[in-house]
Amino acid sequence: MNRGAAITVASCGKTFADGTRALSPLDLDVRAGETLVLLGPSGCGKTTLLRLIAGLEAPDAGGHIRFDGADVTALPIEKRNVGMVFQSYALFPNMSVIDNVAYGLRVRGMAQAARRAQAAGVLEMMRIGALAQRRIDQLSGGQRQRVALARALAVEPRVILLDEPLTALDAALREHLRGEIDALLKRLAITAIYVTHDQAEALALGDRIVVMRNGAIAQVGTPRDVYFRPADDFVADFVGVTNRLTGTLKNGRFETAAGVVPLPQDLVPPAAPSGPGAVRLLFRPEAARLASPADTPLVFEVVQVEFQGARQKVTLKDPAGARILVEAPADGLLVPGAAVGLILDPARISLA
Amino acid sequence: MKPHRLTFAFQLTVTLLACAFLMVPAGASILAGFTVNYFRGVSSGLTLKWIGEVLALYSDTIALSIAIALGTLGVTLLIGVPAAWALARRPSRLTRLVEEVVTLPVAIPGLALALALILAYGGIREFRMSPLFILTGHVLYTLPFMLRAVMAVLAAVDVRTLEEGAASLGASPLQRFFHVVVPNARGGILAGALMVVTLSIGEFNLTWMLHTPLTKTLPVGLADSYASMRLEIASAYTLVFFVMIVPLLVALQLFGRTVQGAAR
Structure with a gap:
């Protein structure tokens, strides 16, 4: 050919x-x-x-x-x-x-x-x-x-x-x-x-x-x-489910109501932030990993758990009430109302 | 719901009466064509003599009608199929307008159309005296039927996309027309052709205005025989017309059904 x-x-x-x-x-x-x-x-x-x-x-x-x-x-x-x-x-x-x-x-x-x-x-x-x-x-x-x-x-x-x-x-x-x-x-x-x-x-x-x-x-x-x-x-929403956290950038870290997220060096902040001093952090449901609240500076409250066999879909909310969706392996038993830590994969987050 | 028996009997009677009302004159006319003397009735005996006289007197009108029908068919095919293709592939306001203009002769009385032709071209003596003058009238009158039949099929098979498919494979516009457009429009072309031939053979209005003593078609000859011949000859002539037109009508019916079935 x-x-x-x-x-x-x-x-x-x-x-x-x-x-x-x-x-x-x-x-x-x-x-x-x-x-x-x-x-x-x-x-x-x-x-x-x-x-x-x-x-x-x-x-x-x-x-x-x-x-x-x-x-x-x-x-x-x-x-x-x-x-x-x-x-x-x-x-x-x-x-x-x-x-x-x-x-x-x-x-x-x-x-x-x-x-x-x-x-x-x-x-x-x-x-x-x-x-x-x-x-x-x-x-x-x-x-x-x-x-x-x-x-x-x-x-x-x-x-x-x-x-x-x-x-x-x-x-x-x-x-x-x-x-x-x-x-x-x-x-x-x-x-x-x-x-x-x-x-x-x-x-x-x-x-x-x-x-x-x-x-x-x-x-x-x-x-x-x-x-x-x-x-x-637009791209984020058209290509799958997207979580958004609002916060500010300080010393290479993203600070939000639920805690802080360390940012990788190569992540470029948006040229025109969506609000004065405010930045949004975008990530997919499977780019986050659940952890013990003691192991991460980012802590949410469990709202709802949907068991799907091999995996479970977990809805979380931060102290300000913003909700996010996370996909996790179904091994850990989660109860609504419990506190849970979240670790984000630095290669799979973006700022807007 | 099952209809009541009396209701059914009533409906059947009405239907049969209506049929009889329409068929009896046709039957009487056919019978007259075979009767030795219609005023004395069938008792005078049956004969084929009148048919023979019709063929002797009017065979030239029959031949001319067939020739004009075939000529009309040829011209409507040559103009109608490419025109339908052109109109179907780029639907726009302009093509709508063209379609309407081409359809106008259907709505205009044949007499008016004929008068217009005579006013415009009647001065050209050779043309006025030739059967081509009648053929021109028939083409004007039948072209919309060919055009619409072909356009309907082209729309049903989505000819634009088929053509784009052929073009993507390297086919030139001419190759697309003969390899893809015409074969897939075959049903519409055939239905249109039957329609054109039937209409042309039976056309009287326009032809009556356009004809000369030397260019009489079958329907014009019929009118002539009704006016000047004995009733038996006129009836036998009608019979000849029947024999020519009925198979075409039946074919049109049968064929229309298969085309509709295929489109569904």
């Missing part, structure tokens, strides 16, 4: 004919071979950005898109050599599975026998070789998804673009296929851009995640960056 292309998006905005601004001009670099996930709520511009990269939409004047340095802004999608998987799959109902997969080779002028052989190879790779002669309406949702992926990969594109490819499937199948897609993209080392509104999909698949909001980029980072060091409240 050929190596994936690096993609540069330079000041690309998109305003639709009716005046709606779907995307503010933005810059983005996609590295060759990486899987980049565009994550955000519906209407955040992630699909528009994908369609700009695909060549299905043209950016507003001044925007440029480059594949390996070559400007492709003026090229329509059929000249960009990208593979695309649509949310509705867009499989051709008038063709069998194998003819769907071979279609890209057909329009490239490959002879029928050769293109069928190559398409059959891709179907085998996707482990759906037995479906080759089926009609599209005889396939289940999961099978259609695999055919759509096989069809996009059959032309050996430099870039594969996936627009919410798992959204139409049920939860169990979605998780299974997510694993398959992840393994496949890693093995092919193709540049992949994956659009989703599902944070679990984004965290599992992405080498890097671009969190989008209102037509702009809110944060670009590795799944760990985005999860543990969210750039702002």
Whole structure:
């Protein structure tokens, strides 16, 4: 397989004919071979950005898109050599599975026998070789998804673009296929851009995640960056449950109603604090560890315990009444009203 | 709820009476076409003579009607299918307007449409005298039916996304049209084609205004025979028309059902 292309998006905005601004001009670099996930709520511009990269939409004047340095802004999608998987799959109902997969080779002028052989190879790779002669309406949702992926990969594109490819499937199948897609993209080392509104999909698949909001980029980072060091409240809330403690910074320590938290050296305080002298400390429920009140300067009162088998979800409150949620192993028995100490993992906290 | 027996009997009677009301004239007309002398009744005997006379007198109108129907079909296919595609892929205010304008001839009386054609092009003698003049009228009148049938199917199969899929695989616009758009619009194209042929063969209003003594179609010939021939010949002529149009109507019915079923 050929190596994936690096993609540069330079000041690309998109305003639709009716005046709606779907995307503010933005810059983005996609590295060759990486899987980049565009994550955000519906209407955040992630699909528009994908369609700009695909060549299905043209950016507003001044925007440029480059594949390996070559400007492709003026090229329509059929000249960009990208593979695309649509949310509705867009499989051709008038063709069998194998003819769907071979279609890209057909329009490239490959002879029928050769293109069928190559398409059959891709179907085998996707482990759906037995479906080759089926009609599209005889396939289940999961099978259609695999055919759509096989069809996009059959032309050996430099870039594969996936627009919410798992959204139409049920939860169990979605998780299974997510694993398959992840393994496949890693093995092919193709540049992949994956659009989703599902944070679990984004965290599992992405080498890097671009969190989008209102037509702009809110944060670009590795799944760990985005999860543990969210750039702002929006990112923090969109990507999972977030605890917030209000306090002040003093001598490299964070002081709050429940006590103090020592801060690591590399943690940068926000440029514009949310209030005069006040700073908020953000952390995930699993970035905290319960301890004896004697072992830590940070002490809370237990409010509620939800036993979940291997783990338990513990709701705590500080003397000021602020509540936080912590996930802990289920071994220690906790009683509402008891005092409990908390140790935060310094690598997984952020300030806002 | 099970209907009362008397209610059912009443409903059945009304239905049968209504059917009879509609069918008896048709039956009488068909019978007249086979009767030796309609005024003396069936007792005068049955004959195929009138049918033979119709074929001798009017076979040119039948041939012209078929030729114009096929020609109309050809033109509406050539214009209608690409136009429906263009309208379906980029829905906007402009395409709505185009759709409305193209649909106008359905609402305008055929006579008015014909008059407009005569005013605009009647001066071009060769065109005015050729069957192409009638064909033009038929195309104007039937095009919206083709357009709407194809557009409905294109919307049902989400042709825009299918086309984007084909484009992402490298297909040019022309390849997309022939590989993806046309095959997936087949149901609508066939339904539209049956509709166009049926409408064209039966069209009278517009054709009556547009025809010349040398370009008479079957329905115009019918009017002519009703006015000037004996009743048996006119009836036999109607019978010939029936034989041509009924299979088309049945096909349209059957086919409409399968297309709707497929869309569901």
